[in-house]
Amino acid sequence: MGLPFLKRIATFEHGIHPDYHKETGSLPIRRMPFAPKLIVPLSQHIGKPAVCCVSVGQEVLRGQVIATADGFVSLPVHAPATGVVEAIGLMPSASGKMVDSITIRVYQADGQQVQVSTPRDVEAMDKKALLAAIQETGISGLGGATFPAHVKLSVPPETVIDTMVVNGAECEPFLTCDHRIMVERTQDLIRGIRIAMKVCGAPRTVIGVEDNKPDAIAAIQAALPADGSITVQALETKYPQGAEDTIIYALLGREIPAGQRPASIGVLVNNVMTLAYLGRLLPAGEGIVERVLTVAGPAVEKPGNYIVPIGTPLRWVLEQCGAKSSAKEVILGGPMMGMTISSLDVPVTKGTSGVLAFAEAEESSDAKRVYSCIRCGECLKVCPKFLNPSQLGLLAAKREYALMSDSYNLDRCFECGCCSYVCPSHIPLVQQFRVAKAFNREKATA
Amino acid sequence: MSIELRTSPHMVSDRSVNRIMLHVVLSLLPICAFSVWQYGLSALALIVTITATCLLTERVLNRTPGQPSSLSDWSATITGILLALTLPPAFPLWMGVVAGFFAIAIGKLLWGGLGFNAFNPALAGRAFVQAAFPVAISTWVPAFSVNRFSEFIPSSLTMPLMTPPAIGDWVKLQHVDAFTGATPLARWKFENVTASAHDFLTGAVTASAGETTAILILLGGVYLAARKFMDWRIPVAVLGSAAITAWAFQLYDPSHYPSPTFVLLSGGLMLGAVFMATDMATSPVTPVGVWIYGAVIGVVTVMIRYFGGLTEGVMYAILLGNALTPLIDQHTQPRVFGTRQKGTK
Numbered sequence: 046m047g048l049p050f051l052k053r054i055a056t057f058e059h060g061i062h063p064d065y066h067k068e069t070g071s072l073p074i075r076r077m078p079f080a081p082k083l084i085v086p087l088s089q090h091i092g093k094p095a096v097c098c099v100s101v102g103q104e105v106l107r108g109q110v111i112a113t114a115d116g117f118v119s120l121p122v123h124a125p126a127t128g129v130v131e132a133i134g135l136m137p138s139a140s141g142k143m144v145d146s147i148t149i150r151v152y153q154a155d156g157q158q159v160q161v162s163t164p165r166d167v168e169a170m171d172k173k174a175l176l177a178a179i180q181e182t183g184i185s186g187l188g189g190a191t192f193p194a195h196v197k198l199s200v201p202p203e204t205v206i207d208t209m210v211v212n213g214a215e216c217e218p219f220l221t222c223d224h225r226i227m228v229e230r231t232q233d234l235i236r237g238i239r240i241a242m243k244v245c246g247a248p249r250t251v252i253g254v255e256d257n258k259p260d261a262i263a264a265i266q267a268a269l270p271a272d273g274s275i276t277v278q279a280l281e282t283k284y285p286q287g288a289e290d291t292i293i294y295a296l297l298g299r300e301i302p303a304g305q306r307p308a309s310i311g312v313l314v315n316n317v318m319t320l321a322y323l324g325r326l327l328p329a330g331e332g333i334v335e336r337v338l339t340v341a342g343p344a345v346e347k348p349g350n351y352i353v354p355i356g357t358p359l360r361w362v363l364e365q366c367g368a369k370s371s372a373k374e375v376i377l378g379g380p381m382m383g384m385t386i387s388s389l390d391v392p393v394t395k396g397t398s399g400v401l402a403f404a405e406a407e408e409s410s411d412a413k414r415v416y417s418c419i420r421c422g423e424c425l426k427v428c429p430k431f432l433n434p435s436q437l438g439l440l441a442a443k444r445e446y447a448l449m450s451d452s453y454n455l456d457r458c459f460e461c462g463c464c465s466y467v468c469p470s471h472i473p474l475v476q477q478f479r480v481a482k483a484f485n486r487e488k489a490t491a
Numbered sequence: 492m493s494i495e496l497r498t499s500p501h502m503v504s505d506r507s508v509n510r511i512m513l514h515v516v517l518s519l520l521p522i523c524a525f526s527v528w529q530y531g532l533s534a535l536a537l538i539v540t541i542t543a544t545c546l547l548t549e550r551v552l553n554r555t556p557g558q559p560s561s562l563s564d565w566s567a568t569i570t571g572i573l574l575a576l577t578l579p580p581a582f583p584l585w586m587g588v589v590a591g592f593f594a595i596a597i598g599k600l601l602w603g604g605l606g607f608n609a610f611n612p613a614l615a616g617r618a619f620v621q622a623a624f625p626v627a628i629s630t631w632v633p634a635f636s637v638n639r640f641s642e643f644i645p646s647s648l649t650m651p652l653m654t655p656p657a658i659g660d661w662v663k664l665q666h667v668d669a670f671t672g673a674t675p676l677a678r679w680k681f682e683n684v685t686a687s688a689h690d691f692l693t694g695a696v697t698a699s700a701g702e703t704t705a706i707l708i709l710l711g712g713v714y715l716a717a718r719k720f721m722d723w724r725i726p727v728a729v730l731g732s733a734a735i736t737a738w739a740f741q742l743y744d745p746s747h748y749p750s751p752t753f754v755l756l757s758g759g760l761m762l763g764a765v766f767m768a769t770d771m772a773t774s775p776v777t778p779v780g781v782w783i784y785g786a787v788i789g790v791v792t793v794m795i796r797y798f799g800g801l802t803e804g805v806m807y808a809i810l811l812g813n814a815l816t817p818l819i820d821q822h823t824q825p826r827v828f829g830t831r832q833k834g835t836k
Contacts, residue, residue, distance in 0.1 A: 380500060
C-alpha cells in the first residue's frame, strides 16, 4: 500500500512478486574456459558500429583493439582471446539479424592474462581525459541497455546532476551476476562510482539494492568511504524495482516526467556491473574482453555465475553448464524482459547479463489457454507506469494502434511484462503492445 | 536440443480464468448448503436445475470449432448458482429453466460470451423472470419447515407453462409461527416493522434462497478478496455507501427509516455486493472507477427501497451500475507515471 506511515522500505507502487529463483546468488563467480572460436560483433552497443582494424589471418593478442570507435557515440572492440582472425563477415546475432563480426580461432595454450594494457593514474586525470579513457575501455551499459558508458556520463554543461543512482536492484528472476559483483568486487564498484561521480559531477551517490541480497548490502556498507558521499539503500524485493523510473522513485521519490531522461530531474542511473568494470579496467588501462553473467534456468545442470569471454557462442556456454536436452527456450537476459534466440551460434556480447535455458512448461494446455479479457483489472494494479493494459489490449485486438498511443499512453510502456505475467486470460499483452508500437513507428516514418 | 522463439515475459503467474472462477464457485457452495438446510429439497432442486440449464445452454449455443468447450471456465456455473440464490425457494423449476436460459443465451452469449457481456448474466436472467412471472417471484415460504427434506414445496413442481398453485394452505400446514409471507423489506415498507439483526444472521427471515446468510456471504467474500480473486473495493464501496445513505435518512427521521444494520442485512444487498457487483466483466477496472461504481450501486439500492415501487432494489441498482461501467472507466483513466494530466485526453 502506498500509505507513507506504513512504508518501511524504499519501493515503488504496483509491480509483481514472481518466484525469484536466485539460488545462484550464493555461488562464487567462476571462469569459463575459452571456446575454440569466438564471434565478436562490431556493434555491441547503441550507436555507430566499430570499424574493423584487423585482417583475416592476422594474429591478435587478448586485449588488443580489433575494431576502433567510429565517432563519439561508438565504442572500440577488443580481442577477447589470443588467436588468429579466421573470418570477418556476417554472423548470426541475438536479434536474428546477420551482423558484421570478427571470428577468432583461439590459441588454447595461451593464458587468460590480458596481453595489452596501458595502466593509468586515474586520480591525476581531468574530466575530459577520463571520458576519452572510458571510451577506450569499450564499456557499454552492462545491465543490458548497451548504451556507451562515456556517452551516458557526458552530461551537457547546462544540466546539473545532483545524485547518481547506482542500480543494484537486479529485480529480474534468476539473474544474480550483479549480486556476485557487489559481493566479490566491492572495491572495483566503489572505485568505478568515484570515477563516474567525477565525470558527471554528481556530489552524491545512492546505491539501491533489493533486500533479498543482504550480503551485498553488508559488503558495500563495509567498503563505503567515510565522507558520506556514497550511501547504500535497501529496496523492497519487487519486480521491476530496477527499471530507471521505479528505482529513482523508490530511492529519491522523484518521477521522471513522461518521455524524458533522468537527467531532466538531475539524476543519472548506472548499473553496478558497468561501474565495477569501469573501476577495474580504467586504472588498469584494459579494454573489456569478458564479463560476468548468470547461466541458470530449469534446464541447466550446473547453474552459476561465470566470467565468459565476449564472443563465446551460446552453444559453448550451455555445454559447459550442462544444458539438458529438454531445453526448449534459451533466453538472453532475464525471464521477464529477456529475448529468446533462434540459434545457438549467437555469441555472448557486452550486454548479455544472463543465459537462461527453460524446458517445455509442464502445465496442461488448459492452463495456457487464451481467454478473452474478463476485465479483472489485475493488470492495472501491477503496471508500474499506471497504464491501463486491459484497455490497450482490447484496442490492440481491434488494431486501433493510433488510438492506443494518442489516448492511452502506449508509448510510456517499457514492456516490463507485469501485465502479461498476471493476466488470467493469458493474453500476450506485451507482444500486442510491441506490435502496436512497431506499426506506429512505421507509420511515423512513412 | 531444438529451441523455440518466444516473446517475453517467459514466466507467468498461476492465475487463470478457470482458477478464479472455480474459487468463486467454491466460495458459493457454503451459501448453497445453508440454503438447502433452510429450505430443503426445493432449494436443492432449484440450484441444480438452474445451474444445469445454464451449463446446457452454454454448451449448446457456444461452440467454437477447434476450441475446447467453454464449460471448463466455470463462468456458466457461477451464473447458474447465483441466479438460483436470488430466486425465492418456492420458485417453480420450469420458470427457473427459463431464467437460466435467458441469463446465458441473452445475458451473455448474445454479447459474445465471457468478458463481452455488459450486464451481469445472472441478474439479466432474474430481471427477465421478474417481469415475466411477477407473482411467482414474490411468493415466499417459511424456512425450516418440518418436511423440507422429504417433500417439495408444491409450487416447485409446477408443470411447464402452468401457473403455480397457491401455496397458502401448504404454508399453514407447516405450523411455522409468525410467518407472514412477506420479506423483511416488504414488512418494513408496508407495515413499518423491522427485523432484528439476530433474525437475519440465523436465517430466521423470509427471503430468496441464498440471501439470508450474511456471515457465509461475507466469509466467501473475504476468502476471494484475500486470494485476490475479487476486488474488495467494490463490496466495501457498495455496503459503505448504502450504510451511509441509510444512516443519513435515519438521522432525518428515525421513526420512519430503518437502521443501517437493517439495510445492510436485509434483502439481497449482501449477496449482490459481494458476488454480483464484483462480476469482473461488468464492473470498472480503474482505481477510481470501482469506488464510483460501488457507491452508485449502494445509493441507488437504498433509494429504490425507500422511494421506489419495489421492495428491493439491489438487482436494478447493479444493472444500472453495469450500464454505467464503460462511461465510468472512460472518465477515470489512471494518471500515468510521470504526468500530471489524466490518461485520456
